[in-house]
Amino acid sequence: MNKVLNHKSLKQTDQVVFNNFISKYSNKEIVVVQGLGFVGSVMSLVCANAINGSYAVIGVEVSTNRGEKITKDLNNGIFPLVAEDPKIDQLFEKSIEQGNFFATTETDAYKVADIIIIDINLDVEKENLTSGALIDYNVDLSSFKKAIVSIGENCKEDALILVETTVPPGSCMKVVKPIIHDCLRKRNLPLDKIRIGHSYERVMPGPNYIDSIQNFYRVYSGIDEKSADALESFLHTIIRTDEYPLTRLGNTNATEMAKVLENSYRAMNIAFMVEWSRFAEEADVDLYEVVNAIRFRSTHANLMYPGIGVGGYCLTKDALLASWSRQNLIGQNESLSQSEKAIDINDQMPRFAFEFLQKHYQNLSGAKVLLLGISYRGDVGDTRYSPVEKLYDYLSEIGAIITCHDPYIKFWEEESLEIDQDLNTHVSSSPDIIIISTGHTIYKNQNTIDALFNLGSSFIYDTIGLLSAEQIAHLKEKHTIKVLGRGDL
């Protein structure tokens, strides 16, 4: 789906393009987006196609091989990620037509920026046992700080700096502001004109990617009143705030905390079900049935269903950012123990999923296993921290012969695997075990169910409750079916 679009600046060198771009847009406000990953690349499109503004947008990546490739691809009309949302291609094409979006690895970009949006990663290094149990973790702010320095050394004295990166609470006041002020001081520039604010994205990769930025509620704050005001004005230009009003919080600690609290809460709700689904299996209880019986209570409407575990960039780490902050940045030396525990439990889920299979299928060594889906989430081409990766490793270690399908992934980076996207090829190879591991819509289709039904007798293992009761009844005629979080069917 990575279409190559006809980009105007295809043949020119970076510096020339950059200079041309700047002079062309001397009369426009310039937005620079730092970091062109899952958030920054799409945020760039949103800014280049602002609702109420007219921005020239420069995306900046670090000058690594990966960074050079991303910027070159972007300038050549290749968007760095595949998503179900057709609006991404539309906005990308529009920005190419308009010519108001350009990607570079040059930090010179910050010199011309009126608004700088920070969308770089801030990772947590986790140390897990083979079982998945979390034994330690560390937050290293050094590359985040470096990125802030590169802004501080170059930015205009009156730039608006918007931190969108998910950071440990306290970062804007204790890291970003001191670094920027320090740089400005060294450059003999005043400190009273710079604006620094925080507003977290709630980007949801998938079919509503763009809408999760443009058409969704935003929470924001500033390091001071003027910063908050400046940020508010900017957000009005890119978000449909008439329908999705903004919420200003009292300080940047509050918005930073809100983001990691949201995700910690979600991670905890998932972890809750991890433990109970194992209890349900032991007690021969269908936990899906139980959850359905409880869910209509408004206080319990967000109970999760059982599943193979949590993946993606945010839910697997944000609680740790928070707990780290409480111990190291806000400085009370106490952890958020329950939120940390959620991460620990979730990290073990793929092993539980594996053990469930082991219990019900005796000889996994040499068994032909087909994994349906490797993304961490349905209808998304995103394998970052996918729980399927761990399951793959356990299966591989025990000697299973594994093939993988995913309609959104051509190459599985974490496992260095080419993925054949033709489902028929996989199914017709007569696997012994079929594991439904990601909730892609395609797997719910009657065609897929029919193809599975027409196989020789197999063991079908639904780790995410994708199959309906009717589909299970149908498939059971020929196959053995097991569902994670369910007693015997």
Added chain:
Amino acid sequence: MNKVLNHKSLKQTDQVVFNNFISKYSNKEIVVVQGLGFVGSVMSLVCANAINGSYAVIGVEVSTNRGEKITKDLNNGIFPLVAEDPKIDQLFEKSIEQGNFFATTETDAYKVADIIIIDINLDVEKENLTSGALIDYNVDLSSFKKAIVSIGENCKEDALILVETTVPPGSCMKVVKPIIHDCLRKRNLPLDKIRIGHSYERVMPGPNYIDSIQNFYRVYSGIDEKSADALESFLHTIIRTDEYPLTRLGNTNATEMAKVLENSYRAMNIAFMVEWSRFAEEADVDLYEVVNAIRFRSTHANLMYPGIGVGGYCLTKDALLASWSRQNLIGQNESLSQSEKAIDINDQMPRFAFEFLQKHYQNLSGAKVLLLGISYRGDVGDTRYSPVEKLYDYLSEIGAIITCHDPYIKFWEEESLEIDQDLNTHVSSSPDIIIISTGHTIYKNQNTIDALFNLGSSFIYDTIGLLSAEQIAHLKEKHTIKVLGRGDL
């Protein structure tokens, strides 16, 4: 509010009343409710005033002093609990008029019962440190088993036994059924006519007490198909199932699990906020503001606000019943660690609330402290496991001079304290510190706020976020205000 109603059977002895009652209702189905506490007493009223049935109801208590008092009171027109729900008095008066409700400590009652509802307590013995931290706990089934034996030794061979007590999952199949069958065998009675089912109440003491039984969804199951059918028929007669349809689950393990899962989930959500509210205080964040900014997301709509902690009979223990079952009844020797942790964290909350006060008010020894509210929940007269009790103990230990107010409590059993229900007396005694500890509506009234305002300068400590921003602004003119879970105001 404990009205003495004119009961017809006032002067007769128990045995005579019992015999008269039985012969009078020989043509009616007889419901016996075992246990007349917060659930059983109200359940008796609901059955005596069934929507679609016509039952004679006998409430049975154990023959302890307490049991004798409750049954005597009931037969003398005194209902054993005070609640805001006017329907309780109405239904009680109606049952007295009808003469179809009678209380006794005689186990003979089980002999005539067509339906037996088990509403006795099943407690968890917890061992906590002074800090509140949970170090151990135990579930003792012996008195529960004894109660089941007393039924098994007396019940009709075709009685319907409904377990409403919150039990460790597995109890109906592994405890109730074997005991009842054993008793029937010893009595040379057949085993195929008895019906045993489980359906948990979602009783909510307070203004909607009766509705929380009659007008609310029910989940039920049976130890076999016929038991489930019989239970279903009965539930249709006491619950408005046209509006609140019943949900049948696959086995009794499932409904037993559903109940403790519901309450474990709620306890966990509260515990989550306990840790984050301390983090918020440290980071000078107003957590109320943060929760409001997040709550409109449907996946996060049930985020709790900060507070003094959890109380009441269910949320303080149900997760432990579940975890105990997993280790001892279902038998996998693994705990539900996250759910246990929730209880541990919640049990520590009163200490955190105390420490917050200590931090902001230097000399608590000798300080005159007024506690507004001792119930664990607003508009309820229920002090069971109230977190205010622990706070009271910490304050008392440090030498504070404490007075307590609660509009629903005349005598605080746990602390052996008479409670003066006149708020004016308390306020006019010029306390140094006023702690808002329960969310009774009366404390939100303008009259109360005015009375507080008119005091000499005091320290007002809102532990539950009862005061609105406007009220705080108003009170701040004369007083120092601190709110748990909020940075400096």
